[in-house]
Amino acid sequence: MRKIFGTAALMVGASFTPAMAATGPFFSLRNTDFVVLLGFIVFVAIVLWAKVPARVVGLLDVRAETIRAQLAEARALRDEAAALLASYEQKQKDVQDQADRIVEAARREAEAAAVKARAEIETSVARRLSAAEEQIESAQKAAIKDVRDRAATVAIAAARDVIAGQMDATKGNKLIDDAIKTVDAQLH
Template sequence: MRYLTVLIAMAATPAFAAEDAPHGLLSPSLGNTDWIVFLGFLLFLAVLFYFGVPKMLMGMLDNRAAGIRSDLEEARGLREEAQTMLASYERKAREVEEQSARIVADARASAEAAAVQAKDDIARSITRRLAAAEDQIASAVTKANRSVRDRAASVAIAAAAEVIAKNTSSADQNKLIDESIEEVGRRLN
């Protein structure tokens, strides 16, 4: 484009210098600068056509158009591939979300079942401990009653022995001992 501008500027310079010459393309004369410029332009176009510049330009434009077409096709292919990958990722995301929901539901159900089992285990443990405590209490009560009876019997026997020893003579004591031995003998048989 720069060369064309320079060429036109050089060709136009003589036209402005020759103001006396008749103007127009209808008066062909080498003195007519318009005519010289016209011939130079035609010569320029002939040189361009001789060297095949229009074909080269058209070929370059066609190559550029083909490159743009191939870039567009490649872009379409990449877009389709990206859409396919996006759909795949969205599907996988849904699957992962569903799987995580199932895992959470299973974990929640397991936790609830474990809680119910723990409650049952605690209830059984409490029942066993209560029963064991009641048995221990009953055993302690029985022991305490036995201990109290034994102690009361010991105290009563000691008191009775003391009273009997003070109030009875030795003959009476021997008689009581013999009667007691006979009573024990009868009860054992």
């Protein structure tokens, strides 16, 4: 406060120069410099009497405290946001790792299923080939038997015709006896 008064006094003292001075004696109400000085002194006195500087300082202190509280709250929010961001990044990393593990497991399962399906297909093809070969073999045997049966039937018919043409009663009896002996020999 004394600094303000001292500065004001210097300013008033500087205004007493002849170029700036008003006409007439200094301590006259007609001298504008004196009136301004009195007004300034009264103003400073009223400001000091009303304790305006203390109030201004108090308001500034309250404002400074409010700003400090806001800064502290902002720091806390920033720290909380940083922790939340780190948490979300960790969760994202965990989810990505889990997704990678799931994809890898699915790929392994797909490969195993493909190998199993390939083995089952090979087994099925082998089984079908075996069944087809058995059917072919069975059909061949049936065809050969059928051809043999027909050949035997044809041979018997031809032999009967030949034998009937060359056969007389004596030869017929002899053939019957030979056949009975052959059958008897094969049965015992």
